Amino acid sequence: MNKAVFIDRDNTIIDDPGYISDPNGVKLLPGVELAIKSLAQAGFKNIVCTNQSGIARGMFTEDDLDKIHAELRRQLADKGARLDAIYYCPYHPQGTVDKYACESDMRKPKPGMLLKAASDRGLDLAECWMVGDSARDIEAGQRAGCRTIRVRIVSDAPQGSQQDDESVQADFTVRNLVEAARIIVREADRTDTWETPTPAAAIATAPPAVPTATQGTPPPATTPQAQEQTACPEPATASQTEPQPPTETDDAPSEDQKVRMEILTHVRRMSRNSEIEEFSFMKLAGGVMQLFALLALLVAVICILGNDVEKVSIATFWAIISVSLQTMALTFFTIQRNK
Numbered sequence: 001m002n003k004a005v006f007i008d009r010d011n012t013i014i015d016d017p018g019y020i021s022d023p024n025g026v027k028l029l030p031g032v033e034l035a036i037k038s039l040a041q042a043g044f045k046n047i048v049c050t051n052q053s054g055i056a057r058g059m060f061t062e063d064d065l066d067k068i069h070a071e072l073r074r075q076l077a078d079k080g081a082r083l084d085a086i087y088y089c090p091y092h093p094q095g096t097v098d099k100y101a102c103e104s105d106m107r108k109p110k111p112g113m114l115l116k117a118a119s120d121r122g123l124d125l126a127e128c129w130m131v132g133d134s135a136r137d138i139e140a141g142q143r144a145g146c147r148t149i150r151v152r153i154v155s156d157a158p159q160g161s162q163q164d165d166e167s168v169q170a171d172f173t174v175r176n177l178v179e180a181a182r183i184i185v186r187e188a189d190r191t192d193t194w195e196t197p198t199p200a201a202a203i204a205t206a207p208p209a210v211p212t213a214t215q216g217t218p219p220p221a222t223t224p225q226a227q228e229q230t231a232c233p234e235p236a237t238a239s240q241t242e243p244q245p246p247t248e249t250d251d252a253p254s255e256d257q258k259v260r261m262e263i264l265t266h267v268r269r270m271s272r273n274s275e276i277e278e279f280s281f282m283k284l285a286g287g288v289m290q291l292f293a294l295l296a297l298l299v300a301v302i303c304i305l306g307n308d309v310e311k312v313s314i315a316t317f318w319a320i321i322s323v324s325l326q327t328m329a330l331t332f333f334t335i336q337r338n339k
């Protein structure tokens, strides 16, 4: 199973003072590297899906955006985290740059970027999540058939994007990406443990995948948009994926490995339960009885070694006590065994 978390960029991964046009403007929000690392450990690909209408508005170029994203990756790498891919949409219908001034199915709230990422990487959208701070992020996730989490960051900065359409309800609402990751990992654990069926509604609402890509093949550095999905006069780059280090991609566990890991986890859990069940009152009582039986036998032996007539009768008494206790211990052990 191939699953991913689609993550909005601005106000979800990095601070958003407005249109960031310079790598110096990239400032990670607190803890995002921890969230990304925990999601990766849980088997999710971390894929950024971000609207970048600043390109269509002529505020910066795609080259500038590449530098901004390189800086984003560098800052995350410094903290041991890594993004699997970044998809962006440069289009906007009111753009001032002709090349990008158009409607596009890649622009959220349309789900084009998510569908393309799923198609490029063979993702099961019903197992994927969309996390973002705006209603359009949530709508895009829902239209792609993903579960959704809305981030409401507490900040002094203007939160224009957070004041938008409240009619779009996410599955969860959190304060930051770390909380979102915690929910996603928890829900994934629950699904893995209990094998809950995929919600039928999620499948029913999932639109068809982008037909231009082949599943399982590594995505090219730049991929033209599907012509039939956009009114743009020219196909343009709508996605950016970083060359993937082969180790991390290849390290993704196969279906067999996942099944084996699941079985191993189950066996370990059963083994732990078995150890707990092995403790019982009967065994404890039997052990205590046996200990006292040995002590009584020891006293009896000491008395016999004394060669005293009076002590022989005491030794006999302790010997009888020892035999009785041993008999009781054996009784307890037998009861325990037959339970």
Ligand SMILES: [Mg+2]
Pocket (backbone or CB within 6 Å): 008, 009, 010, 011, 012, 132, 133, 134, 161
């Ligand atoms: Mg945002």
